[in-house]
Amino acid sequence: MARRTGRRPGNPDTREAILAAAREAFAERGFDQASIRAIAAAAGVDPALVHHYFGTKDQLFLAAMNSPIDPGELIPRVWNGDPDAVGERLVGAFLGIWDSPAGTAAVALLRSAVSNDWTARLLREFMLTQVMRPMVKAAELDPAEAALRVPLVASQLVGLAMVRYIIKVEPFASAPTGALVAAVGPTIQRYLTDELPGAFDHLR
Amino acid sequence: MARRTGRRPGNPDTREAILAAAREAFAERGFDQASIRAIAAAAGVDPALVHHYFGTKDQLFLAAMNSPIDPGELIPRVWNGDPDAVGERLVGAFLGIWDSPAGTAAVALLRSAVSNDWTARLLREFMLTQVMRPMVKAAELDPAEAALRVPLVASQLVGLAMVRYIIKVEPFASAPTGALVAAVGPTIQRYLTDELPGAFDHLR
Incomplete structure (x- = not known):
């Protein structure tokens, strides 16, 4: 995955909670219907933190998939x-x-x-x-x-x-x-x- | 799998023991090096019984793979x-x-x-x-x-x-x-x- 160098790695437990919520949302609702807001709510964090850790919804998806490429x-x-x-x-x-x-x-x-x-x-x-x-x-x-x-x-x-x-x-x-x-x-x-x-x- | 209609199904435990021995032999030694004799010995049966249940070595391999086709x-x-x-x-x-x-x-x-x-x-x-x-x-x-x-x-x-x-x-x-x-x-x-x-x- 292309990880932005400027982005803070953040708390590992929080990161993992967000990725787990993202995987579930993308699989259940599909990419377009899954919202950062709902993913943040499911992970118990503020939507701004999701953007802060992962960037765009596309970048969050690549991280959730553990994709080796973008x-x-x-x-x-x-x-x-x-x-x-x-x-x-x-x-x-x-x-x-x-x-x-x-x-x-x-x-x-x-x-x-x-x-x-x-x-x-x-x-x-x-x-x-x-x-x-x-x-x-x-x-x-x-x-x-x-x-x-x-x-x-x-x-x-x-x-x-x-x-x-x-x-x-x-x-x-x-x-x-x-x-x-x-x-x-x-x-x-x-x-x-x-x-x-x-x-x-x-x-x- | 194309099962020959004339062939007897045989004892299910014996059949499964032969198939398990065949899978191990084909995976470990490869198809050409695996012998019916060694497979029969590993399953504790006579080689003639392997032929009786499964036919040729090719047919035994297809059965061991649970292949849907020949x-x-x-x-x-x-x-x-x-x-x-x-x-x-x-x-x-x-x-x-x-x-x-x-x-x-x-x-x-x-x-x-x-x-x-x-x-x-x-x-x-x-x-x-x-x-x-x-x-x-x-x-x-x-x-x-x-x-x-x-x-x-x-x-x-x-x-x-x-x-x-x-x-x-x-x-x-x-x-x-x-x-x-x-x-x-x-x-x-x-x-x-x-x-x-x-x-x-x-x-x-």
Whole structure:
């Protein structure tokens, strides 16, 4: 998680109470319906303290998820450059996270989402609000099409993480990053930018 | 699992003892090194009884994994037809399993593989011996390339199952099967049959 350096860590018990209340609120009500005010009330603190400890609602959500990254920062960076190589840059950035020290948190998050309905709900909200929205904006996607395109991208990336970092199928698990970027980059590029004939018939 | 109708169910305790010994042997030693003889000895039964209850070593493995399908049967069937539509048929068959009553067992298997290193080892052996081998044979793949191509296919299919059936991102989770076949079929086709420039450089 990108933690703002200027922000005070605060009392650990209070922080944890706020994060627990936030997890419950985001899972129960969804990101948009969950309010900082209600989360603060559930944790027995003033809303200003929540902002003081965690910043914006997005930042609180990333902290509550123990997310190793802030997709709202990462995604616009990936879009910066040759538009035909967005897919390759996205795969490279994604594998870079898993291969970094943050990869441990990513494994824990995916494990928890799979074994626990409650974490799955949080991860679903995370994908919809923290990944889908910046991606729709960066790629200038049609919102109706994006509801299929972004989960397609997510499916390929999540599956890549599963087979390489969790199930660890060799020699795939130790193949060089460049080989996977070359193989999977065009898939991601196609899901984001190609016409995908037949995929949107049910929307018309 | 495809259970042979002619086979006797046998004593439930004996069956479970054989399955437990099989799981341990397949996870510890791998499919090829695990012998029916050693599994029978660990379960305290005669090897002939293992064959009598479960059939071949492949069939014992499928039973031990509680696998909802036998890929050795499914894969050759999928290859039967227009070679340019193998990708679409494979995605259709895969989604068909998850949407059938067998989908519950598939969800349980994936959940268990993610939360449990031991099940992950079994699933890895399963992919290598039960999925990779029939796929290499059916698609007539170069074995060195297959070690990348088949896990690429697996990554897309496993990720599809994760996003659609476990994390359940809407409206993706309830999109018609045909939309996903149209979108993902060409990805699978490309992983199996296209050149994938740059993906095999490390093998040369």
